Amino acid sequence: xxxxxxxxxxxxxxxxxxxxxxxxxxxxxxxxxxxxxxxxxxxxxxxxxxxxxxxxxxxxxxxxxxxxxxxxxxxxxxxxxxxxxxxxxxxxxxxxxxxxxxxxxxxxxxxxxxxxxxxxxxxxxxxxxxxxxxxxxxxxxxxxxxxxxxxxxxxxxxxxxxxxxxxxxxxxxxxxxxxxxxxxxxxxxxxxxxxxxxxxxxxxxxxxxxxxxxxxxxxxxxxxxxxxxxxxxxxxxxxxxxxxxxxxxxxxxxxxxxxxxxxxxxxxxxxxxxxxxxxxxxxxxxxxxxxxxxxxx
Amino acid sequence: xxxxxxxxxxxxxxxxxxxxxxxxxxxxxxxxxxxxxxxxxxxxxxxxxxxxxxxxxxxxxxxxxxxxxxxxxxxxxxxxxxxxxxxxxxxxxxxxxxxxxxxxxxxxxxxxxxxxxxxxxxxxxxxxxxxxxxxxxxxxxxxxxxxxxxxxxxxxxxxxxxxxxxxxxxxxxxxxxxxxxxxxxxxxxxxxxxxxxxxxxxxxxxxxxxxxxxxxxxxxxxxxxxxxxxxxxxxxxxxxxxxxxxxxxxxxxxxxxxxxxxxxxxxxxxxxxxxxxxxxxxxxxxxxxxxxxxxxx
Numbered sequence: 001x002x003x004x005x006x007x008x009x010x011x012x013x014x015x016x017x018x019x020x021x022x023x024x025x026x027x028x029x030x031x032x033x034x035x036x037x038x039x040x041x042x043x044x045x046x047x048x049x050x051x052x053x054x055x056x057x058x059x060x061x062x063x064x065x066x067x068x069x070x071x072x073x074x075x076x077x078x079x080x081x082x083x084x085x086x087x088x089x090x091x092x093x094x095x096x097x098x099x100x101x102x103x104x105x106x107x108x109x110x111x112x113x114x115x116x117x118x119x120x121x122x123x124x125x126x127x128x129x130x131x132x133x134x135x136x137x138x139x140x141x142x143x144x145x146x147x148x149x150x151x152x153x154x155x156x157x158x159x160x161x162x163x164x165x166x167x168x169x170x171x172x173x174x175x176x177x178x179x180x181x182x183x184x185x186x187x188x189x190x191x192x193x194x195x196x197x198x199x200x201x202x203x204x205x206x207x208x209x210x211x212x213x214x215x216x217x218x219x220x221x222x223x224x225x226x227x228x229x230x231x232x233x234x235x236x237x238x239x240x241x242x243x244x245x246x247x248x249x250x251x252x253x254x255x256x257x258x259x260x261x262x263x264x265x266x267x268x269x270x271x272x273x274x275x276x277x278x279x280x281x282x283x284x285x286x287x288x289x290x291x292x293x294x295x296x297x
Numbered sequence: 298x299x300x301x302x303x304x305x306x307x308x309x310x311x312x313x314x315x316x317x318x319x320x321x322x323x324x325x326x327x328x329x330x331x332x333x334x335x336x337x338x339x340x341x342x343x344x345x346x347x348x349x350x351x352x353x354x355x356x357x358x359x360x361x362x363x364x365x366x367x368x369x370x371x372x373x374x375x376x377x378x379x380x381x382x383x384x385x386x387x388x389x390x391x392x393x394x395x396x397x398x399x400x401x402x403x404x405x406x407x408x409x410x411x412x413x414x415x416x417x418x419x420x421x422x423x424x425x426x427x428x429x430x431x432x433x434x435x436x437x438x439x440x441x442x443x444x445x446x447x448x449x450x451x452x453x454x455x456x457x458x459x460x461x462x463x464x465x466x467x468x469x470x471x472x473x474x475x476x477x478x479x480x481x482x483x484x485x486x487x488x489x490x491x492x493x494x495x496x497x498x499x500x501x502x503x504x505x506x507x508x509x510x511x512x513x514x515x516x517x518x519x520x521x522x523x524x525x526x527x528x529x530x531x532x533x534x535x536x537x538x539x540x541x542x543x544x545x546x547x548x549x550x551x552x553x554x555x556x557x558x559x560x561x562x563x564x565x566x567x568x569x570x571x572x573x574x575x576x577x578x579x580x581x582x583x584x585x586x587x588x589x590x591x592x593x594x
Contacts, residue, residue, distance in 0.1 A: 127429070128426050128429030128430050129425050129426040129429050130429065131428075131429035132424070132425030132426055132427065132428035132429030132430075133425050133429075161492045162492045162493060162494045164494070170480055176477065176480070179488075180473065183467055183473070183488055183490070186490075186492040187492075188487065188488070188489055188490070188492070188493040188494070188499070189487070189488055190485065190486070190487035190488075191476075191480055191485070191486055191487075192485055193480075193483075193485070195458045195459045195483040195484075195485070196459060196485040197459045197461070197485070202485070
């Protein structure tokens with residue numbers, strides 16, 4: 001496929017590989033004083049749709065030299081039991097960070113559980129306190145997908161200061177944190193969503209369009225300013241006429257390629273970089289845990 | 298002054314009086330089961346510039362029937378002593394909420410101190426966890442000034458859903474939380490700041506312009522769309538040619554009045570409503586403390 005080699009397509013796997021190689025170096029340096037602990041991935045109940053993500057995270061951790069412990073807790077576990085187990089993981093010095101895979105069974109209140117993860121072990125950046133720290137420009141443990149979007153904007157070489165960015169989608173775990181991270185970098189950010197009168201009016205004037213809506217091919221070439229960067233966070237499964245299933249983003253990549261200056265493909269764009277951000281958060285958590293005196297001398 | 302009676306000027310004192318009267322009713326109702334505790338205002342060291350704000354808060358609390366306890370801690374107090382005292386206030390069931398007046402002496406780390414205030418007593422909405430909850434659309438204890446800006450937009454009668462709002466200024470305690478609160482109401486929000494290439498390009502297309510920069514008369518009539526609402530959060534002290542001192546906002550009110558559909562004066566606009574939001578937060582805190590089982594049966 002020639003499009004794969006188009007220089008306008010940002011190669012998320014290459015970005016991931018570069019970041020993980022840097023982190024591997026850090027992990028080895030850190031091990032001289034205090035080896036990094038293990039990442040604990042928690043899935044609750046069987047959930048095949050999660051597995052591909054968990055595998056990606058496990059591979060990312062392995063590439064950086066960080067132990068990865070995949071736990072699958074019983075589907076019928078109570079919220080109280082989950083919290084008790086999480087507190088144990090919080091207190092365990094050999095646990096570097098906790099990853100709570102979503103979705104969880106309906107009887108588990110996911111935000112309540114996320115809040116139980118100590119901010120210093122919240123490598124996904126999901127605790128409300130972690131999100132609050134973003135507002136205060138303390139962006140150390142940012143939500144991984146939002147951080148990946150910012151990383152990919154930087155990959156274009158564009159100077160984020162004063163850049164006109166339109167964020168389409170205002171979800172709690174992607175759109176809003178991404179907007180704040182971009183503001184922290186100096187961008188002028190507009191957040192559009194389902195109540196916005198004209199998304200195109202905004203997206204057409206933007207230097208960078210970041211999309212996280214979950215609608216296949218929502219963004220066509222008429223919505224993008226020539227030369228703009230397009231960061232596609234959407235992951236949608238669609239079934240073609242011949243019955244075959246494939247993953248596409250929120251952007252009509254083939255067509256937008258003719259207009260955009262840069263575009264992230266789906267798959268192979270934001271996804272791999274999200275894993276790299278998770279591992280980067282893990283190393284940041286390690287350093288913060290040491291600074292907080294958690295890991296002894 | 299005829300401008301004071303202009304129907305385009307939103308009367309913040311009237312809005313304050315209405316909200317405080319509603320809250321007084323709530324306070325009396327609440328007292329039948331469990332009287333509300335006292336608000337504790339903490340000033341550290343002598344700071345005459347704070348006194349006008351503290352007086353305004355004390356009057357607001359009195360109007361709602363909530364006890365107000367103004368404490369002035371010694372200027373040389375250590376951060377550790379401050380935290381110890383705050384923990385005592387957190388634990389005291391007759392303390393409804395804690396207000397930390399700023400500025401504080403330079404040896405006191407203000408964010409560290411704000412973080413020590415328990416989220417259920419954080420009536421100013423300043424704790425990072427409180428800010429994080431805003432991102433999650435849990436806007437119960439929002440920063441008061443930001444909440445006042447939203448309240449004043451509502452006062453125009455405009456439907457916030459889909460409204461094009463431009464927030465000028467991206468401070469942690471006003472601009473960013475206000476942006477989030479406005480998003481939560483369905484507005485399409487653009488946040489401009491000192492790195493924005495053309496603030497006027499944004500402000501001229503906005504249905505609502507909210508300004509929190511701290512520059513006298515920054516916003517002139519050429520920056521406002523005819524009929525737009527202008528919410529002026531700025532409080533600036535200027536000295537006139539004759540040596541007299543007066544308070545002005547970030548908007549050139551007299552001139553913008555000829556263009557805008559609504560405008561909040563300074564003083565008498567956002568300020569009084571900010572006090573009302575503080576007292577509203579206090580009542581919300583009371584209910585949450587009961588719900589959390591803090592106040593016994």
